Amino acid sequence: MTIEVRNIVKQFGSFRALDNVDLRVETGELMALLGPSGSGKTTLLRIIAGLEWPDAGSIAFDGEDALARGAAERHVGFVFQHYALFRHMSVFENVAFGLRVQPRKIRKSEAEIRKRVGDLLDLVQLGWLADRYPNQLSGGQRQRIALARALAIEPRILLLDEPFGALDAKVRKELRAWLRNLHEEIHVTSIFVTHDQEEALEVANRVVVMDKGRIEQIGSPGDVYERPASAFVHGFIGESIVLPVEVRDGRVRLGDRVLDLAPTDTASGPSKLFVRRHDVAVGPSGSGVFEGAVKSVRAFGPMQRADIVLQGVGGDTLVEIDAPRDHSLKVGDRIGLQPQRYRIFADR
Ligand SMILES: Nc1ncnc2c1ncn2[C@@H]1O[C@H](COP(=O)(O)OP(=O)(O)OP(=O)(O)O)[C@@H](O)[C@H]1O
Numbered sequence: 001m002t003i004e005v006r007n008i009v010k011q012f013g014s015f016r017a018l019d020n021v022d023l024r025v026e027t028g029e030l031m032a033l034l035g036p037s038g039s040g041k042t043t044l045l046r047i048i049a050g051l052e053w054p055d056a057g058s059i060a061f062d063g064e065d066a067l068a069r070g071a072a073e074r075h076v077g078f079v080f081q082h083y084a085l086f087r088h089m090s091v092f093e094n095v096a097f098g099l100r101v102q103p104r105k106i107r108k109s110e111a112e113i114r115k116r117v118g119d120l121l122d123l124v125q126l127g128w129l130a131d132r133y134p135n136q137l138s139g140g141q142r143q144r145i146a147l148a149r150a151l152a153i154e155p156r157i158l159l160l161d162e163p164f165g166a167l168d169a170k171v172r173k174e175l176r177a178w179l180r181n182l183h184e185e186i187h188v189t190s191i192f193v194t195h196d197q198e199e200a201l202e203v204a205n206r207v208v209v210m211d212k213g214r215i216e217q218i219g220s221p222g223d224v225y226e227r228p229a230s231a232f233v234h235g236f237i238g239e240s241i242v243l244p245v246e247v248r249d250g251r252v253r254l255g256d257r258v259l260d261l262a263p264t265d266t267a268s269g270p271s272k273l274f275v276r277r278h279d280v281a282v283g284p285s286g287s288g289v290f291e292g293a294v295k296s297v298r299a300f301g302p303m304q305r306a307d308i309v310l311q312g313v314g315g316d317t318l319v320e321i322d323a324p325r326d327h328s329l330k331v332g333d334r335i336g337l338q339p340q341r342y343r344i345f346a347d348r
Contacts, residue, residue: 008057032200035210077155081162085134120148160192231345287336
């Protein structure tokens with residue numbers, strides 16, 4: 001099932017939560033909506049689900065107008081961050097619920113319902129919890145049951161709103177891999193909302209980066225990380241050093257210095273230089289575009305993270321870099337820093 005979102009506008013009073021959003025989700029995709037708090041991710045998801053209505057624009061499922069149908073008729077499965085499983089019902093009955101309330105003419109027999117719920121519990125690998133009640137489950141188990149419950153009615157589309165948002169970091173990580181594997185098995189067109197870049201890049205096959213009700217970039221995890229389309233995307237995904245520069249006459253200037261860097265993209269005028277923290281080569285003093293002094297070093301695994309005071313860039317500027325440990329840094333070292341990959345975006 002494809003989802004085609006065209007020119008969606010959503011206004012709350014005078015506040016524009018979605019500003020002409022265009023998006024196409026292909027059949028069987030697992031797409032992430034990624035963006036900071038308030039960027040409009042949940043509002044877009046709720047409009048696709050039929051829980052909210054846009055002020056303008058259209059939504060089509062497989063070419064058919066979805067806005068002509070209410071939420072119940074759209075055949076969409078929904079999992080929220082805090083999914084309220086029915087507390088007085090066992091896990092089994094929670095998953096069976098959607099099947100039991102189907103209209104009589106399409107309702108499955110009791111034997112079919114038992115078989116379907118059993119299969120779903122096997123799919124989320126929690127068959128052994130069928131007789132438990134929600135308050136006897138861990139947070140991660142609850143979300144897996146919530147997913148089984150959403151899948152029970154065989155939805156054409158699965159929408160997940162920060163499904164792992166309330167869980168601790170370790171469980172979140174486990175469930176990411178689990179969700180990706182599950183999706184490979186069931187292949188339902190799915191969209192999930194997250195503000196966690198690592199989660200989006202690790203789980204989704206395509207990522208939609210949103211800011212202030214607009215889409216900044218749509219691409220594969222590799223695209224949005226390696227080829228960010230805007231300063232916002234570069235700043236939001238991965239950790240970068242950002243320095244204010246000016247591009248004039250084909251040269252990149254920082255304060256009164258001309259940097260030995262080529263302008264990238266089409267930046268001109270006041271701009272920002274972005275360098276990922278691990279894309280800086282560290283060498284002896286005099287070896288790079290920037291000079292710095294090591295202020296502090298934390299070493300972990302194969303990497304060391306260091307705070308560096310950059311010199312000669314108009315006042316002392318503190319930046320953080322990640323460097324391999326083969327060149328051991330010590331507090332007080334004077335070093336040269338050479339950006340190996342960087343992007344320059346004009347200030348908007
Ligand atoms: N019912 C509403 N009435 C008024 N404003 C709303 C309403 N729902 C959402 N908003 C506003 O619209 C904007 C987008 O909200 P939305 O929940 O879509 O953002 P989000 O990207 O999902 O953020 P978060 O990650 O915090 O959930 C926010 O500024 C929010 O305050």
